Amino acid sequence: MSGTLYVVGTPIGNLDDMPGRAARILCSADVCYAEDTRRTGTLLARLEADVPLRSLHRHNERSRVDEILAHLARGNSIALVSDAGTPTVSDPGRLVLGAVREAGYDVCPIPGPSAILAALSISGLPADRFSFFGFAPRRGSARAAWIAELLGCPHTTIVFEAxxxxxxxxxxxxxxxxxxxxxxxxxxxxxxxxxxxxxxxDELAAEWGPREVRGEVTLVFAGAPPGNEGPDLAVLMDKARHLSREGLRRREIADQLAEECGLSRNEAYRVSLRVGETPSDD
Structure with missing residues (x-):
């Protein structure tokens, strides 16, 4: 007999949005692993679910793997939840899911509310193709590259930010x-x-820049206008690597990219920053 890991979507704010099937899984699970046990404890109390609660967050996820596999080996059912929305989407859980699948146990999705789809649905922007960029890197070349990719993305783009x-x-x-x-x-x-x-x-920056913001924030951006996407990023990266192998420094690479590819100086410099981050295929 082997157990099942249920990946359970929970409300993104309003607890009245709790799906019925997700509620039944949480009430019947042998153990629930949660990103924040205090927040999930409030939800379980509302559901009158008497379920053992264990933490699983980015600092302890790796150490929880063996414990979770032991539960499954005993035939226990496990519910995995995040603070809000769907686990593993910019939240912990990916390492556990990989280990559970590799060990041969069942993983079952229990869908629920999603901040990504909720924001997309009311944005008025095209939703037939969209990209999710998660949280912006905090600093350095990773942040610059992230911004460059967002700038050139031709699809509606969704972003989380603190x-x-x-x-x-x-x-x-x-x-x-x-x-x-x-x-x-x-x-x-x-x-x-x-x-x-x-x-x-620009308007949102003027409104929200000076404000002290609280609560969860989701941003939705229109894609790059047709014809203004600029050269393909992979082509630019190949060119930047070639220039780097010729001995050009980062600023010189950026200057040449800007001149030859019609990029702004900022865009060209962000591409040059990525040269040392992404290995070539040579």
Whole structure:
């Protein structure tokens, strides 16, 4: 007899959005692993679910793997939840899922509310193709490369950001070339103080830059206008690597890319930053 790991979606704010099947799984599970046991404890209390609760977050996920596999070997059912929405989507759980699958146990999705789809659904932007960029890297070349990719993405793009950093991100995106790009900012979706604002990135930056923001924030950006996507990133990277092998320094690479490929100086420099990050296929 072997157990099952249930990946359970939970409300992104309003507990009345709890799906019935997800509630039944949480009430019947032998053990529940949660990103924040206090927050999940509130949800379990509302459901009157008497289920043992264990933490599973980014600092202890690796150490929980053997414990979870032992539960499954005894035939126990396990519910995995995050603070809100769907586990493993910019949340812990990926390592556990990989180990559980490799060990041959069943993994069952229990879908629920999603901040990504909720924001997309009210954005008014094309939803037939979209990209999810997660959280912006905090600093350095990784952040510069992330912004460059967002700038050139031709599809609607969805981003998470911490409330204390959303103003700075919008201001940086405006400076990087997205000032006129249409965007929608969703704060505290489904909660009492839900706030949704649409406008250009420049307008959102002016509104939210000075504000002390609280709560969860999801941003949706329009894709790059047709014909303005610029050269393919892979082509630019190949060219940048070639210039690097010729001995050019990062700033010289950026200058040559800007001149030959029609990039802004900022865009060209972000590509040059990635040369040392991404190995070539040579």
């Amino acid at each position: 409330p204390g950093r959303v103003g700075a991100l919008l201001e940086e995106l405006a400076r990087a070339g997205l000032a006129d790009r249409h965007a929608v900012l969703c704060r505290e979706m489904t909660k009492l103080h839900e706030e949704i604002m649409a406008g250009s990135v």
